[in-house]
Amino acid sequence: MLPSVNGTSHQKIVEAVETTRGRLRGVSPNRDSRGQIIAGLSFGFWTELFKAQHEDLWRGALTRALPGTPQGKRKNVTIALERTRKFRNRLAHHDSLLSQDIPLQLETMLSIAEWIDPDARAWLEQKQRVTSIYAARPVVPVDTLVVSAGIAWPLYQAVSVYVCPPDRVFRPAKYLAFYADKEVKPEVAAILHHRANVEWTDAESARLQNLQGDAHKYDRKVGNAIAESRQRSWTAGRYQIFLLSSPGDARHLTLANPIPNIATGRGSAYVQRHRYTSSHSLQVSSTTAELA
Incomplete structure (x- = not known):
């Protein structure tokens, strides 16, 4: 349960969860399970969750969800998630990736996974094809x-x-x-x-x-x-x-x-x-x- 949610900065979090739950119930009465709600929340929800106004949530609960965060500082998660969110939006809108540092973006995503569980990063590194595809890209002479x-x-x-x-x-x-x-x-x-x-x-x-x-x-x-x-x-x-x-x-x-x-x-x-x-x-x- 979120602490002190009524009339505080956490209200937006509660409203986002309830909106997602209502949308899922509109599809099927039994579809608003915890997993479905998590999957249905926007990427922006997660970046919002780690902003400064939710420092008490970080200290009280979220820090345990990402135990590997460097120096245990919420700001490290905030910046990594925001970088990934912007990159994800570019992908979703089919923007050119020529202006993107793909290896850095990949490392950011793998780092977030590692902060949750090092085994998650190891599994993703084994499965990802970004590195091999990136290595085969046409060489751009602009260096x-x-x-x-x-x-x-x-x-x-x-x-x-x-x-x-x-x-x-x-x-x-x-x-x-x-x-x-x-x-x-x-x-x-x-x-x-x-x-x-x-x-x-x-x-x-x-x-x-x-x-x-x-x-x-x-x-x-x-x-x-x-x-x-x-x-x-x-x-x-x-x-x-x-x-x-x-x-x-x-x-x-x-x-x-x-x-x-x-x-x-x-x-x-x-x-x-x-x-x-x-x-x-x-x-x-x-x-x-x-x-x-």
Whole structure:
């Protein structure tokens, strides 16, 4: 039974369940079993269930349904479910998947299953065909993500990362380039590691920096990035992070010159949020007009 449901934020949950039960009874008087109700609830119902206003439900009951949740924090479930919900909606509307990071979306779904039961993840990994189908996709030559980086560029120069909100969706890319000061910067970094949901606090920074061993090398780099950004007055919250190569790394590309954007006027910026190009185009273009 839901605690304190009357006149509280939980009322919407009760109403959704009752609406589903009524719809099932309209089909058959005996169809509103627990399993049928669960199957009949919308995906949005489940994402709503893990929002901040239901923290008491999480602590009182839902945390036991997902015992493997990282650090036992409801927010990790919220972000994973919301990412999956948006991806599911794209699939349902037959949107193009070229702009989607399919391996990341699959990992998010498998992680949710693992938080419920590790055996569930193992079974799904054995049965899923996404990986093999994705590997057989036609190769797209566009391999570089270009991001708007007025704030991100200085942080990259300090700790070789790119940080942005956790709900941003990207297609797979090999490189990441920065657009700032009306130019594509000459340092085109190889993407070494990507995490879609990181708690951005001083406490989490300290925890990650103190992890030992080669298996935690990326954890320590994430911790260092959090610490550096916090010193630069970045607010606490949640972000996604790309760990990137630095100049001198064999995987790194350095252009002969920055690529200027010579267009003028409102809306003339080469990148508003992010876009894609090829590393080859970056190496042979003299202005962003040639990239476009």
